[in-house]
Amino acid sequence: MKLAQLFSIYPEYRVGETIHKDVVNICRDSRDVVPGSVFVAISGYKVDGHEYISKAIENGAIGIVAESTAKIPKEYSGAVVIVTDTRVALQKLASHFYGNPASELFCVGVTGTNGKTTITYMVEAILNHYGWPTGVLGTINHHLGDHVWKSSLTTPDAVDLQRRLREFCALGAKAVVFEVSSHALSQYRVDEVPFDVTVFSNLSRDHLDYHLTMENYFHSKERLFTDVLAQSSKSEIFAVINQADEYGQKIFPTDRAHVFRYGERDVDISFTINKMDFQGSEFEIITSRGTVEVQLPIPGLFNIYNALAASGVGLAAHISLSKIAEALSEFQGVPGRLQRVPLSDVCRPAIFIDYAHTPDALEKVLESLNEVRKASQSQGQIITVFGCGGDRDKGKRPIMGSLAEKYSDLIFITSDNPRTEDPEQIIQDVLVG
Incomplete structure (x- = not known):
């Protein structure tokens, strides 16, 4: 793509000698700039990219996008775009550069504190089962079928996001499901994604x-x-919202959206439980389109809620309840999300690994295991081994300690990525609870 074509979405740009050159990439970090790059100067929370414009030019930038001309050398002969917000500009330029790949895909965005990863994998299972090859962008990795890429952020930055979507399209994807973090939303990373469905877990x-x-x-x-879904270019859009969550009750999507609210009663998608044990749950999903029985091979009430959310996406894609139930009944779970450790002797303890790193996530896991223990009439103890990460919200540590004590028979507090903090001090913070 020529620089003139890339900058055409900003008709007021300053024409320079480089305007007919080919753009090789778009960068927000001057260290990544090579000859042929366009540099977008982001005013960050710790670093202001405008301070590195000269370095980007030195490295070969053929175009500069900034919020003012103050840091652009007067002798610079390349093309320049001045915008109000370079974060927004980065999204628009990245999408344009990669040919707006999201417009070619059925796009699903899942947000919430807990459950995002499991819901995205369930949605992937449903859409794949329906015959739509589905890419996933999330905390664990990015993947499409057997193609797997490492993930450093829950939601990639704008350039990486659009590049990956273009790769998905090239590999034959028909759909993509994202984990959408609060950081990504506050930084406008998905504002150029025309979503078909957005999901709120909790x-x-x-x-x-x-x-x-x-x-x-x-x-x-x-x-x-609201903002993101409202500007989607898709003709039919949906919002799937957990009505059992107090914050879910406060979300009122754009008027354009069809809304599915899910929960236990008086909602669009509800359920009744027939059986729960450490192997999984048997329950019925109840909707205006009918009722279907699901045998979910992963345990926990919260996973039933995750299944309801994923079912809402399936309904939005006009997939039959029977196909949705088939996919969920074959679902094998997510690595690190209430993942059962396989043991050869069925009489041995049930051991689970879970990512729970917030008070709510820890409570949901332990509460669900207690419910399963009661439902299955097990006499076993619940033993919890956990820790809290360093350089993160310290206020949640005593809360998590209190919850572990409430729902466990025995607790082991250990170190969990202390980063720059003293592991012993983190443990003491937990013990306060």
Whole structure:
């Protein structure tokens, strides 16, 4: 793509000698700039990219996108775009550069404090079962079928996101499902994705080191159902919302959207449980389109809720309830999400590994295991081994300690990625609870 074509979405750009050159990439980090790059100067929370414009030019930038001309050398002869917000510009330029790949895909965005990963994998299973090859962008990795890429962020930055979507299209994908983080929403990373369906799982304390207040945290999540979904170019759009969550009850999506609310009663998608044990759950999904029985091979009430959310996406894609139930009944779970450790002797303890790193996630896991223990009339103990990460919200540590004590028969507190903090101090913070 020529620079003139890339910058054509900003008709007021300053024409330079480089305007007919080929663009090789778009960068927000001057260290990544090579001859042929376009550099977008982002005013970050810790670093201002405008301070590195000269370095980007030195490295070969043929175009500069900035919020002012103050840091652009007067002698620079390349093309320049001045915008109000370079974060927004980065999204638009990246999407344009890669040919707006999301417009070619059925796009699903899942947000919430807990459950995002499991819901995305369930949605992937349903859409794949229906015959739509589906890519996944999330915390564990990015993947499409046997193609797997490493993931460093829950939601990639704008350039990586659009590049990956173009790769998915080239590999034959018909759909993509994202985990959409609150950071990504507050930084506009998915604003150029025309979503077909957006999903809200729940909201509880997390990331307050970044958002500072629960209100800020909620409003960042809410954007997916208001600002972002409202500007989707898709002709039919849907929002799937957990009505059992107090924050879900506060989300009122754009008027354009069809809304499916899920929960236990008085909702669009509800359920009744027939059986629960450590092997999984048998339950019925009840909708206006009918009722279907599901044998979900992973345990826990919260996983039933995750299945309802994924079912809402299936219904939005006009997939039959029977096909949705088939896919969920074959679902084998997600690595690290209430993942059962296989043991040859059935009489041995049931051992689960779970990513739970927030008070709400820990409570849901332990509460569900207690419910399963009661339902299956097991006499076994619940033994919990956990820790809290360093350089993150310290306020949740005593809360997690208190919850572990409430729902466990025995607790082992250990180290979990202390980063720059003293592991012993983190443990002491947990013990306060």
